[in-house]
Amino acid sequence: MNDDELPVSVGQRLLWFMEHYRGQSGALNCPLVLRLRGRLDRAHLQSALNLLLARHETLRTTFRGKGRKLGQRIHPPRHVDIGDFDLAGGAGDALGAAIREELTRRIDPESWPMRVAVWRLGEEEHVLCLNMHHLVTDGRSCGILVRDLSRLYARAMGREAELPEIAWPYQRFVERESEWLKSADFRRQLDYWQAQLAGAKAPALALAGAPPNGSRRTATHSLDLGEDVLIRLRALASARRTTLFNVMLAIYYEVLHRLTGQEDLSVGSIFLNRGAPELRETVGFFANLLVLRTHVPDAAPFAELLRRSHATVMDALMHQAVSFYFLPSKMVESSSLRADEIVFQMMPEPLRAGFMGDVRFEPMPIEGVGNRFELELAVVMGDRGMSAVVSHNQDRVPPAWANALLKTYVAAAEEAASASSALN
Secondary structure, three states: OOOEEEOHHHHHHHHHHHHHHHHHHHOOEEEEEEEEEOOHHHHHHHHHHHOOOHHHHHHEEEOOOOHHHEEEEEEEEEEEEEEEEEEHHHHHHOOHHHHHHOOOOOOOOOOOOOOEEEEEEEEOOEEEEEEEEEOOHHHHHHHHHHHHHHHHHHOOOOOOOOOOOOOHHHHHHHHHHHOOOOOOHHHHHHHHHHOOOOOOEEEOOOOOOOOOOOOOOOEEEEEEEOHHHHHHHHHHHHHHOOOHHHHHHHHHHHHHHHHHHHOOEEEEEEOOOOOOOHHHHOOOOOEEEEEEEOOOOOOOOOOHHHHHHHHHHHHHHHOOOOHHHOOOOOOOOOOEEEEEHEEEOOOOOOOOEEEOOOOEEEOOOOOOOOOOOOOEEEEEEEEOOOEEEEEEEEEOOOHHHHHHHHHHHHHHHHHHHHHHHHHH
């Protein structure tokens, strides 16, 4: 590490490792795509983006080295380059093709961690894309960036717009993490996970796929769960004094139990890892992957499975600062995919539409982007109801099998919703 380079976080080091065998497909891109309606002032947008870059140091951070010698360099604020593309009058799915091309193109974090593109669709309709490498942002950070960009655009117009103070820059988090790794609390949490996952087994999925060979062909399938299902499952969570996340995770355990016959099930999930209140406004990569292990007895009633899922998640929350990757590489036995490759996530409430000055923005759904996991089931919240989305590497998980998993999960969720009145 050179004198002008700073240390990285544990999470960044792990992502850097993934970058070298999964980054080529854009699987580590973390994009924000906004549809803009109204008269967009390009000078105001340029000013807002320049100020956004100045405000958040991670957006101007590059990386170099490998292993323990990996370092990051924070660059001074600079002018943001914006790629301009005119698609007005374009035929067919020109916008969709342009977005897919951008989002699947690798970002080189050694050169710069962010690309910005604007597609013009008409005089008062544009699409803005902030495409960032995951090394410098995460899901929570994207919400911060949308809010800040809208307020900085308003400021560029001469309007008042308050921005909260950033208590800790990302480098402060890195320093504190380095200190914590030497503490008794870290040792205690590490001991917990070693005991919790000792002898654990990943779901033994019978997959007719080849092992990874460097190429990744990500496919995505989704099915909607209606508003009535959402209402019933939320009521179930409330009655059982748990969360909707725990209900949806318990359903996933039930489905995996049906498909594999296993009682001992371990799946990965992403936790925010923002325990310090000083990190509330910080943009950066904080998220940790944890492996959630639960025993699912044969013929156990759903209420019992939900109780077990709740206990698993509560314990994980208390120990979320220690990533699964701190543990020995063969900590969880696997006969097909590893536990950290079979992932369950429940996405937070989606970014809401709003205004940048007089321009209305609306977050656009992102499809066809690479995924760094081999098999991921995500529950995505919508304005009404929710959707179950399965993303998978077609070289490992055949589309027919992924579709069967998705349909089984949706059916199980509908069954749990229908039976919720009996459980309450």
